[in-house]
Amino acid sequence: MATIKSPQDTDGYNADVEKLRDEEYPMLNGSIYLDHAGTTPYPKSLMDRFAHEMTSNLFGNPHSASASSQLSTSRIEDIRLRVLQFFNADPADFDVVFVANATAGIKLVAEAMRALPGGFDYAYHQLSHTSLVGVREEARKSVCVDDGQVDGWLAGDCPFGNDDSTDSTVLFAYPAQSNMDGRRLPSSWTRQLRQHKTPGVKRTYTLLDAASLVCSSPLDLSHPETAPDFTVLSFYKIFGFPDLGALIVRREASDVFNTRRYFGGGTVDMVVCLREQWHASKGHHLHERLEDGTLPVHSIVALGLAMDVHESLFGSMQKVAAHTQFLTRRLHDGLRSLRHGNNEHVCTIYSSDINNQTGSTFDNGPIIAFNICNSLGAWMSLTEFEKLATLKQFHIRTGGVCNPGGIASALGLQTWEMKHNFTSGFRCGTDNDIMAGKPTGVIRVSLGAMSTVSDVDKFVDFVGEFYRDDSLPFRQPEPALLPHRKEPRLHIQAISVYPIKSCGGFQVPPGVNWEVRPEGLAWDREWCLVHRGSGQALSQKRHPRMALIRPWLDFERGELRVTYEGHDAPPDLPKGITVPLSKNPEVFRHHLGSARSMSSRVCGEEIVAQTYASAEINNFFSGVLEVPCVLARFPPGGEGKSMRHSKAHLQKHQGKQYPASSSCPGLPSPPESDSERSSERRILLSNESPILAISMASLDALNKEIKLKGGREVSAAVFRANVVVASSVSPASSLQETTPYGEDNWSTLRIGHHNFKMLGSCRRCHMVCINQETAEKSEEPFVTLSKTRRFDGKVFFGTHMCYTPGAEALAEPLSKEAQHPTIRVGDVVRPDL
Numbered sequence: 017m018a019t020i021k022s023p024q025d026t027d028g029y030n031a032d033v034e035k036l037r038d039e040e041y042p043m044l045n046g047s048i049y050l051d052h053a054g055t056t057p058y059p060k061s062l063m064d065r066f067a068h069e070m071t072s073n074l075f076g077n078p079h080s081a082s083a084s085s086q087l088s089t090s091r092i093e094d095i096r097l098r099v100l101q102f103f104n105a106d107p108a109d110f111d112v113v114f115v116a117n118a119t120a121g122i123k124l125v126a127e128a129m130r131a132l133p134g135g136f137d138y139a140y141h142q143l144s145h146t147s148l149v150g151v152r153e154e155a156r157k158s159v160c161v162d163d164g165q166v167d168g169w170l171a172g173d174c175p176f177g178n179d180d181s182t183d184s185t186v187l188f189a190y191p192a193q194s195n196m197d198g199r200r201l202p203s204s205w206t207r208q209l210r211q212h213k214t215p216g217v218k219r220t221y222t223l224l225d226a227a228s229l230v231c232s233s234p235l236d237l238s239h240p241e242t243a244p245d246f247t248v249l250s251f252y253k254i255f256g257f258p259d260l261g262a263l264i265v266r267r268e269a270s271d272v273f274n275t276r277r278y279f280g281g282g283t284v285d286m287v288v289c290l291r292e293q294w295h296a297s298k299g300h301h302l303h304e305r306l307e308d309g310t311l312p313v314h315s316i317v318a319l320g321l322a323m324d325v326h327e328s329l330f331g332s333m334q335k336v337a338a339h340t341q342f343l344t345r346r347l348h349d350g351l352r353s354l355r356h357g358n359n360e361h362v363c364t365i366y367s368s369d370i371n372n373q374t375g376s377t378f379d380n381g382p383i384i385a386f387n388i389c390n391s392l393g394a395w396m397s398l399t400e401f402e403k404l405a406t407l408k409q410f411h412i413r414t415g416g417v418c419n420p421g422g423i424a425s426a427l428g429l430q431t432w433e434m435k436h437n438f439t440s441g442f443r444c445g446t447d448n449d450i451m452a453g454k455p456t457g458v459i460r461v462s463l464g465a466m467s468t469v470s471d472v473d474k475f476v477d478f479v480g481e482f483y484r485d486d487s488l489p490f491r492q493p494e495p496a497l498l499p500h501r502k503e504p505r506l507h508i509q510a511i512s513v514y515p516i517k518s519c520g521g522f523q524v525p526p527g528v529n530w531e532v533r534p535e536g537l538a539w540d541r542e543w544c545l546v547h548r549g550s551g552q553a554l555s556q557k558r559h560p561r562m563a564l565i566r567p568w569l570d571f572e573r574g575e576l577r578v579t580y581e582g583h584d585a586p587p588d589l590p591k592g593i594t595v596p597l598s599k600n601p602e603v604f605r606h607h608l609g610s611a612r613s614m615s616s617r618v619c620g621e622e623i624v625a626q627t628y629a630s631a632e633i634n635n636f637f638s639g640v641l642e643v644p645c646v647l648a649r650f651p652p653g654g655e656g657k658s659m660r661h662s663k664a665h666l667q668k669h670q671g672k673q674y675p676a677s678s679s680c681p682g683l684p685s686p687p688e689s690d691s692e693r694s695s696e697r698r699i700l701l702s703n704e705s706p707i708l709a710i711s712m713a714s715l716d717a718l719n720k721e722i723k724l725k726g727g728r729e730v731s732a733a734v735f736r737a738n739v740v741v742a743s744s745v746s747p748a749s750s751l752q753e754t755t756p757y758g759e760d761n762w763s764t765l766r767i768g769h770h771n772f773k774m775l776g777s778c779r780r781c782h783m784v785c786i787n788q789e790t791a792e793k794s795e796e797p798f799v800t801l802s803k804t805r806r807f808d809g810k811v812f813f814g815t816h817m818c819y820t821p822g823a824e825a826l827a828e829p830l831s832k833e834a835q836h837p838t839i840r841v842g843d844v845v846r847p848d849l
């Protein structure tokens with residue numbers, strides 16, 4: 017339980033801020049500003065003083081002898097010194113380079129490092145802002161590291177060096193404080209890495225991104241030997257105005273800039289252009305060489321005023337730090353204490369628990385990142401939250417907040433998953449912010465020097481008022497728990513998907529929740545093999561060896577691993593290949609050569625799929641099957657035409673006539689059943705493809721018949737079902753549901769929390785005679801099926817069904833299960849007859 021501090025416990029809180037709020041921030045106009053990590057509001061007295069300064073003095077371009085120019089020059093040098101003093105930095109050891117913002121400072125460093133002979137290797141911390149991540153594109157090699165990897169590095173396991181002849185120069189960059197969740201990273205890293213000697217590494221430079229930290233905390237550069245080589249920040253984030261940033265360089269590291277190529281106006285003593293190309297850089301101060309073009313004179317003048325005004329309003333940065341820390345704790349406790357009527361937390365907070373001073377090695381700045389769940393555990397859409405918050409006059413930020421690594425680790429998103437979300441249409445700032453049951457961003461509330469207790473309390477009240485659900489939710493009793501039901505229970509015995517159409521299955525391990533969609537089970541028939549010449553999708557019916565091509569879905573690594581289990585593979589073929597799960601076109605190109613679309617004919621229907629051009633992948637499949645073919649993947653989310661066409665019909669042997677369903681247009685069938693040209697409407701692969709279920713009671717009955725005639729039993733695998741349903745009690749007591757072929761008469765199924773609609777029996781072809789373990793063909797079970805299960809000249813076994821989002825998907829509040837429907841092995845299955 018969070019402990020709410022008593023109102024008297026106002027440790028560090030600067031109550032004077034409340035008095036100056038109305039006077040200094042008229043532009044807020046009643047709204048509440050909670051996005052200090054974005055920028056901080058500028059006080060009115062700063063704007064007044066700036067206007068006064070501008071109207072009393074004329075500031076000219078610094079490069080001449082006029083009075084206005086001289087005024088600019090001397091003012092700029094004064095302010096440069098004041099900036100150093102603001103960070104306790106001795107001008108003998110540090111220089112300040114004025115830049116547009118922190119990002120421009122980062123780019124100056126990246127540009128210089130790139131021009132070093134041999135370039136540089138780059139390591140950046142996982143919590144880095146996008147502007148730090150982008151440096152990697154300039155580096156020879158780059159790696160993203162987490163805390164553990166930094167510790168490993170300090171213990172001797174450097175990510176670079178040793179592996180090639182030339183000594184490398186390394187740049188390590190990290191944020192002093194994460195702009196995503198406010199986490200602060202150890203300042204000791206700069207010292208430790210500097211002292212650390214790695215064979216093969218010439219020198220390790222450190223770049224500290226202080227942009228987020230300095231908004232509300234002092235930064236102390238009084239020890240040059242332990243200070244970062246390069247420190248970047250944006251002044252507008254501290255003072256609200258001017259729009260200006262700084263790169264603070266430790267003079268000892270300034271050699272890095274000697275090989276910088278570009279020179280701009282103001283950075284050179286002489287340039288010759290005609291006949292000869294020569295220039296002499298300004299030599300005395302580093303900043304003279306790096307400040308290209310005319311300085312932002314008026315902004316620098318404003319910076320001097322901003323430092324004055326800030327100090328007079330809020331006191332020292334230590335004072336600001338104590339003030340914001342007090343408020344952050346209050347915000348954190350307030351959000352944590354919000355609970356629904358069923359005692360579930362309203363907010364899932366990603367920022368470290370700042371009350372837990374003992375356990376954690378990191379403290380936290382005034383930023384709280386969180387998400388909201390309703391009482392049933394479903395995630396609140398960020399876009400919806402932001403709309404309401406905006407309506408209620410809160411300034412906050414939601415989404416990825418320019419911190420890709422921080423978001424991924426907080427939300428547990430794998431790299432492939434982020435790419436997958438991207439190719440499925442997710443973009444920064446779009447409405448589509450909950451994907452596959454996971455949020456794709458955070459709500460970020462950040463506080464600053466001008467924040468007050470009232471701001472915090474109003475926000476917590478707002479979240480409580482609109483997102484807390486007091487009513488104890490109605491919990492539907494699980495069928496399994498109903499006391500006196502006489503009917504035998506059914507459960508799911510096995511779940512399989514067939515990632516590559518007609519190839520081996522992937523068994524969903526027990527205990528794993530598998531996503532179901534209206535179009536079928538996740539990852540089922542996502543890929544297929546297409547004949548190079550005809551464009552026909554290959555089928556096991558003609559190529560039984562496809563059964564021995566075994567796919568394995570590895571979500572940890574984000575890849576589909578495919579092996580061939582036959583003994584007859586050509587000797588020069590690799591044992592297996594891997595295909596990325598992500599559909600990012602980039603990946604297609606880098607990983608697999610170029611991908612191209614190919615229209616292909618499956619069962620007479622034209623489909624459009626993206627084919628892989630990777631020789632390694634295609635040679636593997638062509639080699640094991642001895643058929644020239646390519647791997648193809650279907651376009652995301654119902655684009656293009658499908659390879660599956662409508663074919664499942666309610667059969668005459670099925671007693672009832674069911675009303676047409678609106679949620680399952682068409683009566684689709686999986687491609688494993690017999691192919692016949694259908695006049696039914698064509699369906700989209702990923703929209704309406706169904707799930708195939710079989711019942712163990714039916715299989716047992718079939719095997720009994722087969723054995724009676726002296727044949728060999730067949731395994732469930734030959735029917736290539738997605739879901740195998742079995743009785744949970746002994747067959748002796750079986751009632752209607754477990755009678756063989758009872759599934760013919762089911763109209764709906766409830767599995768776990770979800771509803772499924774039956775679409776009709778599955779018509780079978782000779783493919784059921786292929787042993788899925790050995791790829792050998794026999795005559796059973798088709799012969800026996802023809803005798804016992806033939807209706808109207810056609811043979812049936814198993815049943816098609818599709819997921820129908822039930823009332824729970826429309827209900828308010830949406831449940832966690834309805835937001836991300838899943839089934840798992842062992843789920844209770846209840847047919848409604």
Ligand SMILES: *Cc1c(COP(=O)(O)O)cnc(C)c1O
Nearest residue numbers: 117118119145191195227228250
């Ligand atoms: C804001 C911020 C940046 C980028 O600052 P710009 O002013 O946009 O260049 C970089 N890093 C962190 C940690 C930030 O908070």
